Amino acid sequence: MKRPTIYDVAERAGVSKSLVSLVLRDSPRVSAERREAVLAAMRELDYTPSRLAAGLAGTRTRSVGVVIDDFANLWFVEALAGLRESLASGGYSLSVADTRLNAHLSLDPIAVFRALRVDGVVLAGEASPEAVRRLGVPAVVLGTRALGGDDVAGRGAGSGTDPAVPVIASDEAEGGRLAVRHLAGLGHRRIACVSGPGASAGERERGYSDEMRTLGFEPNVVRAAETSEAAARAVAGELWAGSRTAERPTAGAIDAPTAVFAVNDPMAVGVIGAARAAGRAFPEELSVVGYDDSPLAAYALLSLTTVSGDSRHVGEQAGRTLVSMIEGAERPVSMRFVPRLVERASTVPPAR
Amino acid sequence: MKRPTIYDVAERAGVSKSLVSLVLRDSPRVSAERREAVLAAMRELDYTPSRLAAGLAGTRTRSVGVVIDDFANLWFVEALAGLRESLASGGYSLSVADTRLNAHLSLDPIAVFRALRVDGVVLAGEASPEAVRRLGVPAVVLGTRALGGDDVAGRGAGSGTDPAVPVIASDEAEGGRLAVRHLAGLGHRRIACVSGPGASAGERERGYSDEMRTLGFEPNVVRAAETSEAAARAVAGELWAGSRTAERPTAGAIDAPTAVFAVNDPMAVGVIGAARAAGRAFPEELSVVGYDDSPLAAYALLSLTTVSGDSRHVGEQAGRTLVSMIEGAERPVSMRFVPRLVERASTVPPAR
DNA sequence: TTGTACGCGTTATCAA
DNA sequence: TTGATAACGCGTACAA
Numbered sequence: 001m002k003r004p005t006i007y008d009v010a011e012r013a014g015v016s017k018s019l020v021s022l023v024l025r026d027s028p029r030v031s032a033e034r035r036e037a038v039l040a041a042m043r044e045l046d047y048t049p050s051r052l053a054a055g056l057a058g059t060r061t062r063s064v065g066v067v068i069d070d071f072a073n074l075w076f077v078e079a080l081a082g083l084r085e086s087l088a089s090g091g092y093s094l095s096v097a098d099t100r101l102n103a104h105l106s107l108d109p110i111a112v113f114r115a116l117r118v119d120g121v122v123l124a125g126e127a128s129p130e131a132v133r134r135l136g137v138p139a140v141v142l143g144t145r146a147l148g149g150d151d152v153a154g155r156g157a158g159s160g161t162d163p164a165v166p167v168i169a170s171d172e173a174e175g176g177r178l179a180v181r182h183l184a185g186l187g188h189r190r191i192a193c194v195s196g197p198g199a200s201a202g203e204r205e206r207g208y209s210d211e212m213r214t215l216g217f218e219p220n221v222v223r224a225a226e227t228s229e230a231a232a233r234a235v236a237g238e239l240w241a242g243s244r245t246a247e248r249p250t251a252g253a254i255d256a257p258t259a260v261f262a263v264n265d266p267m268a269v270g271v272i273g274a275a276r277a278a279g280r281a282f283p284e285e286l287s288v289v290g291y292d293d294s295p296l297a298a299y300a301l302l303s304l305t306t307v308s309g310d311s312r313h314v315g316e317q318a319g320r321t322l323v324s325m326i327e328g329a330e331r332p333v334s335m336r337f338v339p340r341l342v343e344r345a346s347t348v349p350p351a352r
Numbered sequence: 353m354k355r356p357t358i359y360d361v362a363e364r365a366g367v368s369k370s371l372v373s374l375v376l377r378d379s380p381r382v383s384a385e386r387r388e389a390v391l392a393a394m395r396e397l398d399y400t401p402s403r404l405a406a407g408l409a410g411t412r413t414r415s416v417g418v419v420i421d422d423f424a425n426l427w428f429v430e431a432l433a434g435l436r437e438s439l440a441s442g443g444y445s446l447s448v449a450d451t452r453l454n455a456h457l458s459l460d461p462i463a464v465f466r467a468l469r470v471d472g473v474v475l476a477g478e479a480s481p482e483a484v485r486r487l488g489v490p491a492v493v494l495g496t497r498a499l500g501g502d503d504v505a506g507r508g509a510g511s512g513t514d515p516a517v518p519v520i521a522s523d524e525a526e527g528g529r530l531a532v533r534h535l536a537g538l539g540h541r542r543i544a545c546v547s548g549p550g551a552s553a554g555e556r557e558r559g560y561s562d563e564m565r566t567l568g569f570e571p572n573v574v575r576a577a578e579t580s581e582a583a584a585r586a587v588a589g590e591l592w593a594g595s596r597t598a599e600r601p602t603a604g605a606i607d608a609p610t611a612v613f614a615v616n617d618p619m620a621v622g623v624i625g626a627a628r629a630a631g632r633a634f635p636e637e638l639s640v641v642g643y644d645d646s647p648l649a650a651y652a653l654l655s656l657t658t659v660s661g662d663s664r665h666v667g668e669q670a671g672r673t674l675v676s677m678i679e680g681a682e683r684p685v686s687m688r689f690v691p692r693l694v695e696r697a698s699t700v701p702p703a704r
Numbered sequence: 705t706t707g708t709a710c711g712c713g714t715t716a717t718c719a720a
Numbered sequence: 721t722t723g724a725t726a727a728c729g730c731g732t733a734c735a736a
Contacts (some may be wrong), residue, residue: 049467055404
């Protein structure tokens with residue numbers, strides 16, 4: 001009941017082990033005749049070469065590790081699909097580790113990848129820069145990530161220099177600008193932003209503030225404790241708290257915003273929920289823009305205008321870049337993709 | 353710049369490679385003195401044992417493969433978290449393969465796992481039963497899956513016998529019954545079901561029909577082409593199509609349902625959207641129950657009553673079961689967990 | 705083209 | 721307890 005080895009295949013095909021090895025790596029210098037014999041033997045024996053042995057003997061394992069923050073994040077799921085696509089087509093298998101769980105188990109994801117002898121790593125979540133450097137294999141950063149001063153990616157990411165660890169991401173600040181431009185184009189001037197913690201939210205918020213100032217509007221940011229629907233709903237009330245209402249037409253009070261940019265789709269839903277609870281008509285009295293173009297944005301009940309980063313494509317490019325780093329000598333180059341606005345029914349011109 | 357090996361550690365600690373190996377597997381039969389010396393050497397050399405070599409030399413790789421249908425499915429993501437938890441704590445690393453992508457790349461996920469020499473597989477998606485059998489390693493089925501007549505799990509799954517491949521799942525038919533009982537308890541009698549393709553939807557629908565008949569009500573099932581919000585919305589209109597309305601009070605027309613059980617949360621949202629488009633008040637004129645207790649069910653805007661299967665726990669148990677099969681002689685036993693109803697605001701007593 | 709020998713980093717099996 | 725040595729399955733020369 002033992003697994004067949006390359007020796008068994010060679011014997012059955014009546015050739016040497018070397019030849020079998022050559023067929024496996026489909027070398028061009030084997031006669032069609034012998035090749036067929038070998039392939040037939042492999043089929044008959046139901047032979048599958050061992051990646052373990054190949055990795056041990058060879059110079060690479062044809063596997064890469066992906067460090068992920070949170071599996072429930074749909075952004076990652078999409079990016080992961082793109083990653084898998086470009087990596088699998090290059091013959092690389094993928095193993096994943098999420099930082100949350102590993103932290104819970106007090107297991108450094110990078111240590112796991114070291115033990116696995118991966119040929120490269122994709123950083124889609126926080127990982128110790130020092131650990132990555134010690135790993136000694138190519139790495140790419142996938143998506144926006146908090147970049148500390150000592151980050152492996154350096155500071156030049158996207159600014160023209162080619163860092164040791166390229167950053168492949170969507171330009172999320174540009175996404176924030178897009179949202180503001182869209183709302184301003186509809187005629188809105190009092191546009192608020194519901195933001196939250198994390199690097200992505202930070203970039204999106206930054207783009208929002210930039211564009212607001214560019215247009216001569218006053219940025220108005222409210223930050224939630226988390227980037228969730230509930231957290232956004234909890235703080236959205238502040239948007240109306242000090243504002244002029246029918247009951248409170250005091251001087252000095254600020255006019256309430258007519259539009260809100262939420263840094264992700266669930267938070268946009270939270271804002272809509274809060275608005276409805278406060279008796280404001282949606283979308284007539286409050287336009288809302290989300291971010292990520294998640295499935296829920298397309299729900300008829302919401303029909304959310306949102307910013308799409310095409311994370312699948314970003315993931316695919318990250319995979320390509322990593323493979324080129326592993327296989328070639330090409331110097332890695334960071335990429336930043338421009339997002340686009342998906343217009344739906346949650347944004348309309350302001351009332352009056 | 354080469355990686356340190358077990359030889360280096362042995363030399364530095366002044367012991368044999370065998371002893372280092374024993375320390376690695378923390379065997380009880382090594383003197384505390386030597387052990388400390390070895391550990392110190394490992395630390396100083398920044399040594400990480402190679403899983404490749406260990407797998408090649410040993411009898412197992414301490415890795416398991418997970419076959420997944422669709423990564424975007426939140427159910428899997430939750431279950432995966434549970435799986436990772438129970439497997440990682442046993443020292444097993446995980447590699448995943450989704451059938452959709454692999455099919456696209458014409459790559460049999462099981463073949464990949466064979467090459468990786470995994471110690472076991474978790475089937476959370478469709479996989480060729482024959483391929484699994486040929487793999488020759490323990491396997492568990494995670495979640496409800498279409499069971500063909502020749503399925504590896506056999507037919508006895510959950511019916512008292514212990515099949516070769518145990519099934520660890522939530523009792524989804526019971527979930528359907530729960531939903532009906534809840535609605536009936538509120539006073540509803542005309543309860544419809546919006547179902548779709550797939551094993552899970554089938555089980556949920558079956559539970560619905562069972563319970564409806566038990567209560568003496570007439571089952572009323574409408575099936576969507578997919579299990580998505582859009583597909584559900586597209587067919588929900590049928591629920592009111594032939595029904596008695598103010599404009600069409602013809603004899604023989606059927607009364608419209610006062611409640612709907614959708615086989616998942618997005619579909620429930622689709623039903624609500626369709627109801628609103630048809631001018632029916634929600635939830636006053638139409639109560640809706642979803643399934644899976646996905647994050648969106650908790651959104652204030654929806655506040656969906658839903659059935660929760662606690663997939664994380666199911667995943668965790670699947671991991672435990674697989675580990676016990678790999679390591680022990682315990683005979684595997686299928687498990688079926690009872691779901692629970694999460695009551696929110698989308699279900700109310702019928703009008704009048 | 706083919707055969708041969710060796711190395712890859714561990715575990716497993718015996719001896720000591 | 722410890723240590724030597726043989727697998728483990730394959731890549732990579734190198735020589736034939």
